[in-house]
Amino acid sequence: MQRAQIIVVKLGTSVLTGGTDKLDKAHMVELVRQCCELKKQGHQVVLVSSGAVAAGREQLVTPCGRSLIDKQMLAAIGQGQLIHTWQSLFALYGVSVGQMLLTRADVEDRMRYLNARDTLNALLSYGVVPIINENDAVATAEIKVGDNDNLSALVAILANANKLLLLTDQEGLFTSDPRSDVNATLINEVAHIDDKLRQLAGGSGTNLGTGGMATKLQAADIACRAGVEVIIAKGAGENVILKCMAESLPGTRFLKLTPPRDGRKKWLLAGPKSSGQIVIDDGAIIALQKQGASLLAKGVQQVTGRFVRGDLIELVSPAGNSIARGLVRFDYTEVVKIKGCHSREIAAVLDFDTGAEVIHRDDMILL
Numbered sequence: 001m002q003r004a005q006i007i008v009v010k011l012g013t014s015v016l017t018g019g020t021d022k023l024d025k026a027h028m029v030e031l032v033r034q035c036c037e038l039k040k041q042g043h044q045v046v047l048v049s050s051g052a053v054a055a056g057r058e059q060l061v062t063p064c065g066r067s068l069i070d071k072q073m074l075a076a077i078g079q080g081q082l083i084h085t086w087q088s089l090f091a092l093y094g095v096s097v098g099q100m101l102l103t104r105a106d107v108e109d110r111m112r113y114l115n116a117r118d119t120l121n122a123l124l125s126y127g128v129v130p131i132i133n134e135n136d137a138v139a140t141a142e143i144k145v146g147d148n149d150n151l152s153a154l155v156a157i158l159a160n161a162n163k164l165l166l167l168t169d170q171e172g173l174f175t176s177d178p179r180s181d182v183n184a185t186l187i188n189e190v191a192h193i194d195d196k197l198r199q200l201a202g203g204s205g206t207n208l209g210t211g212g213m214a215t216k217l218q219a220a221d222i223a224c225r226a227g228v229e230v231i232i233a234k235g236a237g238e239n240v241i242l243k244c245m246a247e248s249l250p251g252t253r254f255l256k257l258t259p260p261r262d263g264r265k266k267w268l269l270a271g272p273k274s275s276g277q278i279v280i281d282d283g284a285i286i287a288l289q290k291q292g293a294s295l296l297a298k299g300v301q302q303v304t305g306r307f308v309r310g311d312l313i314e315l316v317s318p319a320g321n322s323i324a325r326g327l328v329r330f331d332y333t334e335v336v337k338i339k340g341c342h343s344r345e346i347a348a349v350l351d352f353d354t355g356a357e358v359i360h361r362d363d364m365i366l367l
């Protein structure tokens with residue numbers, strides 16, 4: 001028997017409706033059967049379920065449009081129906097479910113992140129299947145994750161998962177969108193996500209899904225960096241979830257990278273949204289990548305964004321490549337003043353001395 005694993009299964013609207021305008025309950029029961037089979041094998045399962053907007057649209061008698069407020073209203077109508085459906089289907093197997101509705105604000109703050117993680121772990125320790133969706137009804141643009149692909153990567157980090165299955169209406173990532181290119185071919189394995197690969201991933205080909213392959217790649221990138229293996233596969237495929245575990249599935253498999261050992265660094269991948277960018281010079285890039293150093297003011301070339309002390313900042317090369325992200329120790333006005341300065345000059349420039357590190361190594365994760 002395989003070692004027990006924690007598996008996050010993300011089910012897109014495309015899978016839950018089978019491309020129609022209704023929840024496909026016959027298929028949902030089939031997915032539930034497979035999840036319960038995994039549980040019987042000793043694994044733990046977390047679902048990230050889309051479908052609230054589709055379920056709301058199914059119930060609303062007067063048709064409505066596709067604006068943000070329409071979708072928020074539909075999610076408010078449909079989420080209850082969605083969780084009720086999951087609850088009754090899992091009950092057929094004697095399995096309880098627990099609903100968690102999250103927004104980015106719930107993972108951005110470290111204390112809220114730890115709270116969400118504790119609740120998720122408590123549900124798993126009682127054999128309950130957590131069913132997670134974005135809290136669309138209250139999520140404004142600032143606190144929205146925006147799509148359930150990215151949300152599922154954050155959940156995989158919260159749950160300390162081994163695998164993330166992104167189930168959708170295609171067999172995986174193709175060389176271009178198979179809806180518009182008959183010659184598109186399936187990419188079986190990805191060792192490294194780069195800009196060339198990102199260019200292959202288009203948006204959603206329907207007005208049901210959100211984000212298409214582009215957001216699935218973003219999710220895969222985050223999850224792989226946190227040490228989670230990611231698979232994109234077709235949700236309608238026979239025994240798709242069980243086959244993902246047996247590695248006998250047509251789909252796109254993304255190899256996991258070595259995860260950071262420190263839990264706080266995993267949170268840096270999942271939690272805060274970037275408030276700005278600092279361009280660093282070649283010397284600083286080598287110091288960060290090869291010597292495990294902190295970022296000193298000397299290596300700062302350019303500053304963008306009105307961040308304050310404690311915000312998360314992206315560090316990029318002069319060519320615009322992402323190098324690292326971390327929590328900055330100065331406000332942006334201060335970084336502008338000290339950029340390029342030697343460490344011993346900082347106290348005189350700022351009239352106070354809080355140390356020379358713009359981002360300390362302990363608060364940084366390399367990308």
Ligand SMILES: Nc1ncnc2c1ncn2[C@@H]1O[C@H](COP(=O)(O)OP(=O)(O)O)[C@@H](O)[C@H]1O
Nearest residue numbers: 012013014168174176202204205209210212213
């Ligand atoms: N390179 C690609 N390979 C496969 N699918 C792609 C690609 N680029 C864009 N897509 C589109 O992504 C869609 C799946 O994403 P989406 O509609 O958001 O579904 P879901 O509801 O499962 O998240 C596919 O139906 C397809 O049209």
Ligand SMILES: N[C@@H](CCC(=O)OP(=O)(O)O)C(=O)O
Nearest residue numbers: 013050051052053147148210
């Ligand atoms: N939270 C929304 C789904 C958002 C989303 O990302 O949808 P999808 O691309 O179908 O996974 C809902 O429940 O309808």
